[in-house]
Amino acid sequence: MKIAFPHMGHIWVPLKTLFDKAGVECVVPPPTSRRTLTLGAKYSPEWMCMPYKVNLGNYMEALEAGADTLLGVAGPGLCRLGQYARTHETALRELGYDFEMLTFDWQEAQIVGLVKFIKRLFPNRSWPTVIGDVKFGVTQQLFLLDDLEKLTHKLRPREVRRGAVTKVWRTVPDRICAAHSPGDLNRAKKEILAEFDAVELDREREVLRVGVLGEFFMAIEPFCNLDLEEELGRLGVEVTRGAWLSDWAKIWLFLEALGISHGQKVKKAAAPYLSRDVSGDAVQSVGETVLHSQEGFDGIVHLQPFTCMPEIVAQNLLPKVSREHNIPVLCVILDEQMGKAGLQTRLEAFVDLMRRNRVRRQRARKAS
Template identity: 45%
Template sequence: MPVTMPRMGNIHIPFKALFEGLGIDYIMPPPNTQRTMTLGTKHSPEGLCIPFKMTLGNLIEALELGADKLLVPGGYGICRLGYYFKTQAQILQDIGYSFEMIPVGVSERKFLGIMEIVRRLSNNAPWAKIVSSFRFGIAKMNALDNVERKVHRVRPVEAVRGTANRIYARAVAAIDRAPDYRGLKTAVSGSLAELDGVARNEARPMVVGITGEFYVVLEPFSNLDVENELGKLGVEVRRSTFISEWMKFSLFLNPLGINEKKRVQRAAAPYLNRDIGGDGWESVGEKVLHAGKYDGIVHLAPFTCMPEIIAQNIMPHTEEQIPVLTILCDEQLAKPGMLTRLEAFVDLLERKRRVAAGTAKAN
């Protein structure tokens, strides 16, 4: 009875470490591709958001490979995500698959809820073994995010385009393969050293925040690899969400008492003082909080996502002024159109910086 879960960014790597550590039979679906999107779109109601369609397509691919226990996000919440697993189960049954769907309600029982599900999947492995496998999975997630943060800084200034991406691909594979903490440490330190050694140009890159809905921010296929495209245009990106941070703030009590999510929500309060579901509240807060630090913001919003539609409408009216480019992500989003918009946005930011520099000199 192999278990699976939809892909999103690199999240399959820590889960693979967790499942392997506990001897759980698992099947990871292939990376998201056009086929995933086509399958998901074909079987979904048209008006649903891209996370629904992509995860459905990815579950079908995993079922084709033989998986029959499906781990999917669930739980309560203001957006429709909490109900998606029921609709997806109905669609998959109608197509003719048999499986067990296991909703993971991270909002209710947080870390403990996930541990209990994992314990059941592992045929009641001892808690000590579960905790130790979990810790190793989290260490892999932290490692992946640390390397990726560095890639974001190197990509816009690398002398030879593509160098950081090549190192990153090798780093992800090495972290995935690492059998223990020692191997993991070697993989990370080697990759960071390689990135430090990349030949760079003298440019002072534009800094652009990437914010928006969780899935489209974290899954490069759904946003047509926007971070990489901005890097190629000489832009350093600062992503609002990393899975390792999200786990810290959403699954555990933060031991230091600093909750970044709360800080972002407080920043949004003058314009929006309640949760509107998904990540809409945080999208507004990111703009307000970072207006003085970033040159601009790229806001990724799934088409028909109500929380991000609300955020999109508030953003132009905040006192904190900073250019925002909202990109609506769905199956109709095409690369040439997106690149044209990114290039125009970056041109605008460069001109704004030149004007600001000229004004400062004149004064």
């Protein structure tokens, strides 16, 4: 079996580690690129959202690289994502690919199905070993990756030499992936932190603070958002992103129920604008905009894939939220027609607007 899965942020790191440790050959598709999107878009209806097209391209690139088994997840939900594994399978078969699709559907399978699914993937591994490997991948590798990426958001707008933080960051996922034990991971973490520490910073530089909100997949895939976080960092903006795989994992690990996640606070903040649930991402876009305005953020960038149902709801509410909470919101709609130059111009204009707002606020404070 040569197993592959589509990309979604850094999820490939714990998955590859899990399969490597179990001795299952794993084909990680090439990082999502213009080619991936072009392939996916070519064989998708135009109105499908970008995650569908990108993941179809990921599957095609994985099959071209020799994969014979594809992983997918299915299930109900408030967007179309739960149906994508099945539609991807149909599209790939029509294109003539020969493969086995392993799809896990939580709603259909429940806990008994999950047990069977895991046993099918790792027939020769004991349960304690599989649980230990999953725990290592999620709570150590994935959590560390997210912590280090959050650090880049703080460092990037303050770096003296442009690109120094990104240069270190680009090496991080491979190094974390190569660390298969807690000891190796600790060593890698120390080395990476030492490299970030060596980046020269201007700690006095005044930076703007921006929340990057919107659709989960777009927020965590730099190709899909046109490296927006790097670009904002270059413009002297500290980014606080709303979507993290580690937060998502915490919900699945039931830490939300222990009050560790602040999801309930976000729902409460969104409640005056959204009286019913239209998926977590839309609630988060609205609720976090309210909370960020209370925390003194300078602005919000809202990421929305073209035709994304939940984010269309959020997009229509955000002008009102922006007015009532006095926080500028830049809506960025993403699809295969997007271009970096156009986004850069919009970001520069947005940063300019936020700087002028900040100066106005500072003057008003001094005058009062």
